[in-house]
Amino acid sequence: MISGMDLKALFSIQYGLYIVSTKADGRNNGQIANVVFQVTSQPAQIAICLSKNNLTHDLVKKSGIFGVSVLEQNTPMKLIGTFGYKSGRDIDKFEGVNFETGPAGCPLVKDNALSVMEARVTGVMEVGSHTLFVGELTCASCLKECPAMTYEYYHQVKKGKSPENAPTYQNVSGQPKKVEEKVTMKNYICNVCGYVYDPSVGDPDNGVAPGTPFDKVPDAWVCPVCGVGKDQFTEE
Amino acid sequence: MISGMDLKALFSIQYGLYIVSTKADGRNNGQIANVVFQVTSQPAQIAICLSKNNLTHDLVKKSGIFGVSVLEQNTPMKLIGTFGYKSGRDIDKFEGVNFETGPAGCPLVKDNALSVMEARVTGVMEVGSHTLFVGELTCASCLKECPAMTYEYYHQVKKGKSPENAPTYQNVSGQPKKVEEKVTMKNYICNVCGYVYDPSVGDPDNGVAPGTPFDKVPDAWVCPVCGVGKDQFTEE
Numbered sequence: 001m002i003s004g005m006d007l008k009a010l011f012s013i014q015y016g017l018y019i020v021s022t023k024a025d026g027r028n029n030g031q032i033a034n035v036v037f038q039v040t041s042q043p044a045q046i047a048i049c050l051s052k053n054n055l056t057h058d059l060v061k062k063s064g065i066f067g068v069s070v071l072e073q074n075t076p077m078k079l080i081g082t083f084g085y086k087s088g089r090d091i092d093k094f095e096g097v098n099f100e101t102g103p104a105g106c107p108l109v110k111d112n113a114l115s116v117m118e119a120r121v122t123g124v125m126e127v128g129s130h131t132l133f134v135g136e137l138t139c140a141s142c143l144k145e146c147p148a149m150t151y152e153y154y155h156q157v158k159k160g161k162s163p164e165n166a167p168t169y170q171n172v173s174g175q176p177k178k179v180e181e182k183v184t185m186k187n188y189i190c191n192v193c194g195y196v197y198d199p200s201v202g203d204p205d206n207g208v209a210p211g212t213p214f215d216k217v218p219d220a221w222v223c224p225v226c227g228v229g230k231d232q233f234t235e236e
Numbered sequence: 237m238i239s240g241m242d243l244k245a246l247f248s249i250q251y252g253l254y255i256v257s258t259k260a261d262g263r264n265n266g267q268i269a270n271v272v273f274q275v276t277s278q279p280a281q282i283a284i285c286l287s288k289n290n291l292t293h294d295l296v297k298k299s300g301i302f303g304v305s306v307l308e309q310n311t312p313m314k315l316i317g318t319f320g321y322k323s324g325r326d327i328d329k330f331e332g333v334n335f336e337t338g339p340a341g342c343p344l345v346k347d348n349a350l351s352v353m354e355a356r357v358t359g360v361m362e363v364g365s366h367t368l369f370v371g372e373l374t375c376a377s378c379l380k381e382c383p384a385m386t387y388e389y390y391h392q393v394k395k396g397k398s399p400e401n402a403p404t405y406q407n408v409s410g411q412p413k414k415v416e417e418k419v420t421m422k423n424y425i426c427n428v429c430g431y432v433y434d435p436s437v438g439d440p441d442n443g444v445a446p447g448t449p450f451d452k453v454p455d456a457w458v459c460p461v462c463g464v465g466k467d468q469f470t471e472e
């Protein structure tokens with residue numbers, strides 16, 4: 001008999017990475033999500049799973065509409081940071097972001113999106129800390145052809161960590177092994193969001209070339225995911 | 237404004253490939269599924285989406301338990317064919333398959349599985365042609381470390397087609413582009429399940445070497461997915 005509870009088994013489940021968006025009371029908001037999937041083809045219905053702690057959750061509940069942008073593999077950590085580690089309670093996440101509105105009124109993020117979809121909620125299921133929303137598509141559009149960001153790639157290559165309210169099990173030490181181990185220069189981890197600065201990779205999105213050790217990274221540099229300063233980093 | 241309904245956008249959503257299993261009335265059954273995902277971490281709950289046409293659906297509804305095996309990238313098409321294109325109404329899918337039972341009594345398929353989990357149903361949501369089942373884990377176990385089978389890999393490299401009752405949109409001509417185009421020898425498609433025989437790939441799992449044109453494939457060869465004979469294949 002198989003027994004025991006090795007929660008690392010959950011890491012083998014496959015996901016993409018998405019921006020889920022909505023608009024309620026004249027307010028646009030959105031968040032990073034990894035749980036988006038199709039549930040039926042006739043009619044075309046998709047489902048999402050959102051934390052009850054997140055503003056997007058409350059706004060979807062209110063508006064009954066949601067948008068999905070399927071993110072490409074090359075999505076910069078900055079976009080993921082804006083939508084995944086900041087709250088729409090504090091900032092307008094759509095400022096400076098390229099988006100268009102769907103037929104039901106959702107803002108659909110086009111930056112780094114392979115495709116966008118919008119849906120009208122047809123079913124809601126409470127599952128404890130999260131809510132599953134099912135919606136029927138109101139529009140769907142392909143924007144570009146390139147590899148999608150998978151959750152695995154996000155963790156392994158982009159060194160991203162699950163935000164606190166992700167439905168997925170979080171345990172940095174238990175996460176899948178890195179694609180390559182570097183021992184020549186030390187990695188530094190962000191104590192706020194878990195982003196790992198790997199000197200061999202640098203942060204080219206933000207002007208830090210591969211091969212730059214952490215102490216040579218400019219003092220003005222901030223975590224590309226959550227935006228805190230260098231002082232929030234410690235050796236991994 | 238973004239409008240229109242290009243359902244190919246749904247193809248950019250990312251999935252793995254799984255065997256979902258259960259046991260009811262002393263009967264083991266299981267099926268291939270692509271929709272398995274975690275919905276909460278405390279407690280650890282996962283969800284699955286099954287077609288109401290499938291026997292596994294009815295048996296999960298009856299038993300209130302389900303198992304999940306996360307399939308590895310190298311899973312042979314034969315295993316996918318047995319669980320995805322045959323019905324437990326006709327055969328015992330577990331015959332000759334390596335499995336163990338979970339604490340709640342589910343048969344958990346270990347062949348080609350990265351990990352296995354078992355869950356007890358905590359929530360059920362009707363979504364038209366399909367049902368979403370949410371369950372709390374009763375066990376979880378990692379079996380091996382290697383790449384998981386993604387739905388994209390299954391379509392692009394293994395040339396698999398979605399079974400009729402998959403929640404995902406099906407349209408062979410609209411499916412993602414193949415990884416490589418071969419023009420030297422003709423591909424043959426199975427008219428029953430959509431499996432494509434690519435001569436450059438052959439069917440090494442079943443003794444057909446890469447580079448074997450379709451007319452040189454032994455007459456006794458059958459579709460590795462659904463089991464029909466060569467006469468059910470036509471030029472692609």
